[in-house]
Amino acid sequence: DVKVTQSSRYLVKRTGEKVFLECVQDMDHENMFWYRQDPGLGLRLIYFSYDVKMKEKGDIPEGYSVSREKKERFSLILESASTNQTSMYLCASSLSPLTQYFGPGTRLTVL
Amino acid sequence: EDQVTQSPEALRLQEGESSSLNCSYTVSGLRGLFWYRQDPGKGPEFLFTLYSAGEEKEKERLKATLTKKESFLHITAPKPEDSATYLCAVQARAGGTSYGKLTFGQGTILTVHP
Numbered sequence: 001d002v003k004v005t006q007s008s009r010y011l012v013k014r015t016g017e018k019v020f021l022e023c024v025q026d027m028d029h030e031n032m033f034w035y036r037q038d039p040g041l042g043l044r045l046i047y048f049s050y051d052v053k054m055k056e057k058g059d060i061p062e063g064y065s066v067s068r069e070k071k072e073r074f075s076l077i078l079e080s081a082s083t084n085q086t087s088m089y090l091c092a093s094s095l096s097p098l099t100q101y102f103g104p105g106t107r108l109t110v111l
Numbered sequence: 112e113d114q115v116t117q118s119p120e121a122l123r124l125q126e127g128e129s130s131s132l133n134c135s136y137t138v139s140g141l142r143g144l145f146w147y148r149q150d151p152g153k154g155p156e157f158l159f160t161l162y163s164a165g166e167e168k169e170k171e172r173l174k175a176t177l178t179k180k181e182s183f184l185h186i187t188a189p190k191p192e193d194s195a196t197y198l199c200a201v202q203a204r205a206g207g208t209s210y211g212k213l214t215f216g217q218g219t220i221l222t223v224h225p
Contacts (some may be wrong), residue, residue, distance in 0.1 A: 004154075031211065040217070042198075042215045042216065042217045042218065043155075043198070043200075043213075043215040045212060045213070048212075058212070090154050090155070092154075094211065096211070097142070097202070097211030098142070098143050098160060098202065098211060099143075099145065099157055099160050100145075100157075100211075100213060101157055102147075102154035102155045102156070102157075103154050104153055104154045105152070105153060105154045107152070
C-alpha cells in the first residue's frame with residue numbers, strides 16, 4: 001500500500017512565524033503535491049514537484065514556497081505565516097500523472 | 112478552464128436505502144476521472160479511476176460509472192460506515208506537461224442513519 005505521511009496532524013503558530021510542513025512518501029513516486037482545503041473552496045493546488053529539485057506553481061502559490069531535496073520528501077514552507085493561511089494542508093504523491101494518494105493532512109492554525 | 116460540479120451538496124439516507132451521487136464535469140480532453148472518500152479531519156482516500164465513457168468500476172457497495180459529461184457514484188444498501196464526504200476530480204490531457212493537475216469538485220456529504 002502507498003504510504004504518505006505528514007509531519008504533524010495539528011499545528012498552532014503565531015503570525016509572522018516561519019512554518020515548515022513536511023511530507024514523506026515511501027513508494028518512489030516522482031510526483032508530489034501540496035493542497036490546501038477550506039470549507040466552501042474545496043481542494044486547491046499550491047505547488048507540485050515532478051522530480052527532485054523541480055517545482056511548479058499551482059493555483060494559489062502566493063505566500064508559500066517548497067523544497068524537494070530528496071525524491072521521497074516534499075516540504076511546504078510558509079515564510080511568514082498569516083491568519084489567512086489557517087487551513088487543512090494535504091500532501092499527495094503519484095507514480096504517473098494519474099492517481100494521487102493523499103496523506104492524513106495537517107490542520108494549521110495561525111493566531 | 113476545467114470545472115467539476117457535484118450534487119447534491121449533502122445527502123441523508125437510511126441504512127439500506129440505495130442512491131446515487133452526481134459529478135458533472137467539463138474538461139479539455141479527459142485523461143481520468145477520480146473518486147475519493149474523505150472522513151472528517153482526514154486526507155482523501157482513493158476509491159476509483161475512470162478513463163473513458165462507458166467504463167464502470169465497483170468496490171463493495173460502491174459502483175462508479177462514467178459518461179462524456181458526468182459520473183455517478185452509486186451506493187447500494189449503504190451502511191452507517193459509508194458516511195463520509197465523497198470527492199470527484201478530473202484530470203485533463205495537458206499538452207507538454209506530465210504532472211497531472213487534478214480539478215476537484217466541492218464534494219457530497221453523505222450521512223447514513225441506522
